[in-house]
Amino acid sequence: MPECILFWHRRDLRIEDSVGLHTARLHTPKVIGVFCFDPQILNRDDMAPVRVYYLRECLADLQQQYEQAGSELLILWADPIQAIPRLAQALQAGVYWHQDVEPYGRQRDQGVNQALNEQGIVQRQFWDQLLHAPAEIATKVGQPYTVFTPFWKNWSQQDKVAPYPKLENCTKLTEIERQVVQNAGAIPLPSLKELGFDWPGQWDYQPGAEGANNLLAEFGRSAIYSYQEQRNFPAILGTSRLSAALKFGVIGIRSLWQFTQDCLQNFPGNESVIVWQQELAWREFYQHGMYHFPRLATHSHRAQFDDFAWENNQAYFQAWCAGETGYPIVDAAMRQLNQTGWMHNRCRMIVASFLTKDLLIDWRWGERYFMQNLIDGDLSANNGGWQWSASVGMDPRPLRIFNPNTQATKFDPEAEYIYTWVPELRSVDVPQILSNQITPLERQALGYPEPIVNHQKQQQLFKQKYQLIPRAG
Ligand code: FAD
Numbered sequence: 417m418p419e420c421i422l423f424w425h426r427r428d429l430r431i432e433d434s435v436g437l438h439t440a441r442l443h444t445p446k447v448i449g450v451f452c453f454d455p456q457i458l459n460r461d462d463m464a465p466v467r468v469y470y471l472r473e474c475l476a477d478l479q480q481q482y483e484q485a486g487s488e489l490l491i492l493w494a495d496p497i498q499a500i501p502r503l504a505q506a507l508q509a510g511v512y513w514h515q516d517v518e519p520y521g522r523q524r525d526q527g528v529n530q531a532l533n534e535q536g537i538v539q540r541q542f543w544d545q546l547l548h549a550p551a552e553i554a555t556k557v558g559q560p561y562t563v564f565t566p567f568w569k570n571w572s573q574q575d576k577v578a579p580y581p582k583l584e585n586c587t588k589l590t591e592i593e594r595q596v597v598q599n600a601g602a603i604p605l606p607s608l609k610e611l612g613f614d615w616p617g618q619w620d621y622q623p624g625a626e627g628a629n630n631l632l633a634e635f636g637r638s639a640i641y642s643y644q645e646q647r648n649f650p651a652i653l654g655t656s657r658l659s660a661a662l663k664f665g666v667i668g669i670r671s672l673w674q675f676t677q678d679c680l681q682n683f684p685g686n687e688s689v690i691v692w693q694q695e696l697a698w699r700e701f702y703q704h705g706m707y708h709f710p711r712l713a714t715h716s717h718r719a720q721f722d723d724f725a726w727e728n729n730q731a732y733f734q735a736w737c738a739g740e741t742g743y744p745i746v747d748a749a750m751r752q753l754n755q756t757g758w759m760h761n762r763c764r765m766i767v768a769s770f771l772t773k774d775l776l777i778d779w780r781w782g783e784r785y786f787m788q789n790l791i792d793g794d795l796s797a798n799n800g801g802w803q804w805s806a807s808v809g810m811d812p813r814p815l816r817i818f819n820p821n822t823q824a825t826k827f828d829p830e831a832e833y834i835y836t837w838v839p840e841l842r843s844v845d846v847p848q849i850l851s852n853q854i855t856p857l858e859r860q861a862l863g864y865p866e867p868i869v870n871h872q873k874q875q876q877l878f879k880q881k882y883q884l885i886p887r888a889g
Pocket residue numbers: 647655656657658659660662663695696698699700702759760761762764765768786790792793794795797798799800801802805
């Protein structure tokens with residue numbers, strides 16, 4: 417076993433509740449973190465500046481955490497397949513990391529794995545971002561689940577591992593080794609600008625472990641106990657807003673599970689806590705799906721939908737992106753996304769239904785736009801959400817077509833959310849907004865567009881096209 421272990425961070429930007437770091441520390445006090453900015457990821461055209469901002473700030477926080485543990489986090493900016501083995505070779509270190517479910521990540525990891533093997537470098541991988549690894553949850557005949565309810569039944573009954581202790585009492589690099597790592601490509605943490613991004617906005621909670629833990633504590637003080645009733649109302653802070661922290665692993669999944677157990681001890685059998693646990697299970701359901709069916713990344717789970725006759729009208733798409741469709745709830749949601757990098761889950765479902773079933777635009781266009789703008793943009797969750805909304809994915813029934821006005825009436829009954837994000841409608845009465853019965857003259861005076869399509873007509877059109885798909889049901 418080498419004296420030094422490099423722990424390669426990817427979507428696990430913390431030193432607490434980390435199976436790989438904990439195991440590394442059991443072997444040696446010389447555990448050094450490394451994060452590699454991968455040009456292939458940074459240069460993708462679906463990178464959201466807000467997500468890179470959050471990532472960069474979390475790395476700055478992680479560097480401090482390493483300092484406190486007596487160690488350090490090294491930064492690279494290069495192809496990991498070359499850079500990670502080069503650094504390990506230079507330090508004569510072993511390399512540990514956590515496994516990924518995404519097709520690109522798995523292919524990259526295989527490349528690193530092979531390069532390390534060729535150089536005889538010790539390496540180990542662990543499952544960390546999930547409470548249950550993909551192989552642990554299967555049907556009676558050993559197949560992956562494609563429907564959520566049986567997945568949840570199985571998943572929720574499995575024993576869960578307790579959180580791992582925080583990394584501490586490590587040994588730093590020597591001065592000579594510091595020179596060695598610089599020669600092997602280690603650099604200071606680049607600024608957002610140096611990385612080629614700009615995010616003028618702020619994120620409404622502090623990036624990094626402390627920010628995420630504060631948010632969790634706040635959620636635990638009350639919102640989690642009314643989650644079941646309040647989670648669908650976008651004007652209420654009724655959900656945890658931990659999605660970006662979960663995407664980057666700033667908080668450990670076992671710690672979150674432990675948190676739900678503590679909540680259940682305070683309020684035994686509380687339904688809201690269980691509903692929130694189900695959201696964590698949806699996250700795993702989609703990650704397992706991505707792992708087992710990598711083609712999901714580019715294709716509909718229900719393959720026959722790859723031939724669906726989407727109309728893909730560019731002007732409609734631009735109006736949807738800009739929040740200028742003339743449907744207040746849709747526009748409010750898109751503007752929330754554009755201005756903050758986040759959107760409430762109910763609204764994600766509304767705008768995704770609208771794009772696919774009212775505008776008849778391919779779900780992949782919406783998926784990509786979300787990735788280009790979401791702070792929590794995550795291939796598995798985003799792809800799962802889009803395929804579900806377009807009725808082309810796993811767990812597809814019944815065919816759901818959201819009426820935007822009904823959704824607004826149910827979930828934004830005082831139009832608070834709409835007033836916040838579509839300020840030009842603030843002088844319009846609530847019933848008028850919710851039914852979207854604003855006259856052309858009023859719209860013109862307010863500078864608010866006419867509805868770009870007629871919902872009733874479009875849903876008929878969608879259904880006709882849907883029925884043409886073999887065995888679509
Ligand atoms: P909470 O309600 O507090 O839920 C807790 C956590 O559970 C979330 O942080 C998230 O990690 C997970 N979760 C909740 N709902 C889902 C779900 N339906 N699918 C998967 N995980 C879930 N979530 C992302 O993290 N990244 C995405 O890119 C993403 N894209 C989406 C696209 C569409 C079209 C839809 C319908 C949903 C998408 N979601 C995505 C799921 C969900 O909208 C967000 O996870 C949620 O709104 C985040 O807010 P929260 O942290 O307050 O969630």
